[in-house]
Amino acid sequence: MRTAVVVGAGVGGLTAAGALARAGWKVTLLERDDRLRPGRAALVLWPNGVRALQALGLSGGLDGICTPVPPAGIRRPDGTWLVQPGASQIGSPPVVVHREDLHDAFIAGLGEQVDVRAGIEVQSARVHRDRPAVGDGRVTFEADLVVAADGPNSVIRRRLAASSTFASAGFAAWRAVIPWYRVPELPREVAPHGEALGDGQRFAYASLGERGSSGGSTRGGIYWVATVPGAPRPEPAAGQLALLRRWFADWHAPVGQLLAATEAEDLVQEPVGELTPLPETFGVPAGRGGYVLVGDAAHAMPHHLAQGASLALEDVATLHSVLVGSTSAGLGPALQEYSRLRRARALRVSQQSRKAAAVLQRRGRLASSLARVNPRALDRAAAVSAEWAGPTG
Template identity: 80%
Template sequence: MRAAVVVGAGIGGLAAAGALARSGWKVTLLERDDRLRPGRAALVLWPNGVRALRALGLAAGLEGISTPVPPAGIRKPDGSWLVPPGVADIDSPPVVVHREDLHDAFIANLGEQVDVRGGVAVQSARVHRDRPAVGDGRVTFEGDLVVAADGPDSAIRRRLAAASTFASAGFAAWRAVIPWYRAPELPSGLPAHGELLGAGQRFGYASLGERGSAGGSTRGGIYWVATVPGALRPEPPAGQLALLRRWFAGWHAPVAQLLAATEADDLVQEPVGELAPLPDTFGPVAGSGGYALIGDAAHAMPHHLAQGASLALEDVATLQTVLAGGAVPAALAEYNRLRRPRILRVLQHSKKAASVLQQRSRFARVNPRTLERAAAAATEWAGPTG
């Protein structure tokens, strides 16, 4: 039986561990935290991400935990339209899903072939007994394959592709889910989701399910994400929330209402940045096996197109497919051949979207076709073989 080590138990790592186990691999899943914890807030899955879930056999039940988010236009802070509804439509809308729900679905599909090890902070990557291996300074874990799913600051990537570094894009982002029991009623006439764009600032929101469907559970509610220029804020969450309320004061409904209903413990702050340059290969060979870089460990990029989770799932679906074909080194070469051009194309369109979404002039205009083309390019992935 072939053995794999998966480093990182986020969305990509859990999906990879389960996919390998279901394909007959013996899997060791390493997580820095002492136990597997679901990510907070919610995430967006575009049609390409949903296709990847189907390819992985993980799409069953997705409709029950996700909510479609059809394009609803983009407003200015005063409520007037930058992009009216229906101008920049796409064929199939994305869905929004609570991270806890997706986490639970992936945990349920891990199977018995996955050995989960918490409290392991991987620091090294090397060849050990002709196989790729990683270690935390105390224990060495080796296998025929090591999957690096340890995020934008990946310790494995730093060892294998030291020239690739994660740099801030000059923006910070916050996410939160307001549970239904304290979520405000949206003003009459406003859709259940929307986006507003100001001078360098951005605020989007979407309902997770329908009010009352989750009772007092934190799984349902209203999800929002805000982006502002600047570095990560050092203040505690309560201070960050006060700043957000001040920065977005006077914006059109429901921004003020959502921020007023948000509590400090709801808040998740995230950097907005890019991995540059991309690693020369997403599948470095090591001895008789090798490493697979997936998700943000391979290609972190600003969230202008909200493609982070979807691209990571594409990576896993592609990796599962190529590994079915034979030897690990050849499979990794094919994985890189399929994934790197795809990521470069998405990155190119992400930068075009950034030129629209990060304009800092309050007199800026938005070309909806730029956003439409970027969304189409990002979602065009049809499956793991192309």
Template identity: 55%
Template sequence: MRTAVVVGAGMAGLAAAGALARDGWRVTLLERGERVAAPPTALVLWPNGRRALESLDPDGGWCGIAAPLPDGGVRRPDGQWLVAPHTRPGAGHAPAVVHLEDLYDALVAGLGDGVEIRTGVQVSTVRARRAARPAVGDGRVVFEADLIVAADGIDSPVRRVLAPEAVAVGSGFAAWQAVVPGYRAPALPEDQAAGGETLGAGYRFVSMPLGERAAGRGGVYWVATAAGAPRPESPATQLSLLRRWFAEWHAPVGELLAATRPEDLVPQEVRELRPLPRAYGFRCGSGGVVLLGDAAHAMPHHLGQGACLAFEDVATLRSLVASVEPGPALCQAVEAYDRARRPRTASVVRQSRRMSAVVQARGRLALRARDAALGSLRPRILGHAHGLAADWHPPE
């Protein structure tokens, strides 16, 4: 029996554990928290992410939980258009938005009986010697397997051992997310209901409708960012600050913030890995260790590709290890995963950092230059990023 240990029960870890189990692996899923739980926010699934999920579990019902995401365009805080809305491409290339509660429910349902979930396990030791099977441990128990999958986030203890050169650093801004449930969401005119993006001097606000069925209550998902360090205050105080910072912005920014409660707010320090790890696959023993998701390529979130790349990672790994046996073949698959993923993720990370520089523009001259160029710059950057998303297909 082929064995795998997946470290981290976030989206990437759940997807990896379920995919391996469906291919006949015996999987142990380790989660440091006391339970597997979804953050109370949402996620944009670009075409690459949707294709990856569908390839991992064709019966996962992904279309049923995701709502099409219309293009709401880009405005200035006073409501003036910087980039007018346009019609999205066809369904195969259009993004969709999904509430994370719905996504986690689908991923957990896909685990089946081949996955043992162990919660309250904080990995602190990693064994990745050439001659021994890979293993991780928490100081009490050692979990040994043919394949270790590190899906344990930007602060991955597995990556710190295997790729210590990759350090998590601040991206220069803080973010806040929230979902305003449907029964509390403000009634919006048709021209505002599609959501959209607004750029100010170091500030950004994005909103998007979730569809009527999201998490059983519909609603609107919004994300706000501001240049600078994360705030230390309570959620209630931070929400008051957001309302003050965005007070003069066009509708529906103020209306959405007014409908948000402190318990809805999810503050986040936006960090990234600099540099990226030197490798994503490390062969040892009968197989090896692989890094995926934020453990491998955490980046600024301005292109919304972090989770989608994680699902790509899982789909690529699954295609390489689905039918191989422990030993030389699995070791070669681990190395092939590294070769397949590093160029791809490096390209997307570069595009994310370029967009981050655009979003964080501050000062009168910088803003004028950004706004004047945005009509051509945004389609060029996002067009290339969209190409990266639209052109990716799961490996055979």
């Protein structure tokens, strides 16, 4: 039986562990926290991410936990339209899902072949007895394949591709989910989802289900994400929330109401940056096996296009596809094919992310040109990013 060590229990790590186990591999999943945690707030899945889940056999039940987010236009802070509703032509809309609901689905898909080891912080990666291995300074874990899903500051990537570094994108970002019992009654004319752009600032929100719904997720509410120029804030969560309320105080409804209903424990501040340059390869042969990079460990980028989770799922679906056709003689050809497919795809999405950033992060005098935003520019960036058709392309 082939063996794998998966490092990191986020979206990429959990799906990789489950996919390999269902394909007959014996899998060890390493997580540095003391237990598997779902992460907080919510995330967006574009059609490419949903297709990846389908390819992995994990799409069952998505309808019950996901809420579509159709294009709703973009407003200025004063509420006037920057991009009118209906101007976007992105095709199938993304969906928003609570992280805890998606986490539960991934945990259910792990199966009995996954040995979960929590409290293991990987510190090294090296070949051990002719096989790739990682260690935490006390224990060495070796396998035929090591999957690095340990995030933008990946220890394994630093060992395999030392020239690739995670650099700040120049702005701070926050996410939160306000549970329905705290969501204020919003005016009837306020849409259940929307987006607004200011001088380098951005605020977007979307409903997780419907208020009072008895089906689907029990973790519904309003999900919002806000970005502002500058470095991550060092203050405690309560201080960060106070700053957000001040920075967005005069923005149109429901921005102020949503921030007023948010509590400090709802708030999640996340590092936002870009991996530059991308590693030369996402698959590295080592002894009789090798290492692969997935998710942010391979191609972290700012969330202008909200593609982080979807790209990680694409990675895993592609990895699963190339490994199914590999032989027991060695993983080298499969790792090369994985890298060929995924690196080209990551470069393409990264280019589109930069194009979106040119619109979404305008500041100062450039912000005045927001009146001339062509929605087709954002549509093209979103469409190219979501165009992935399946594991072989």
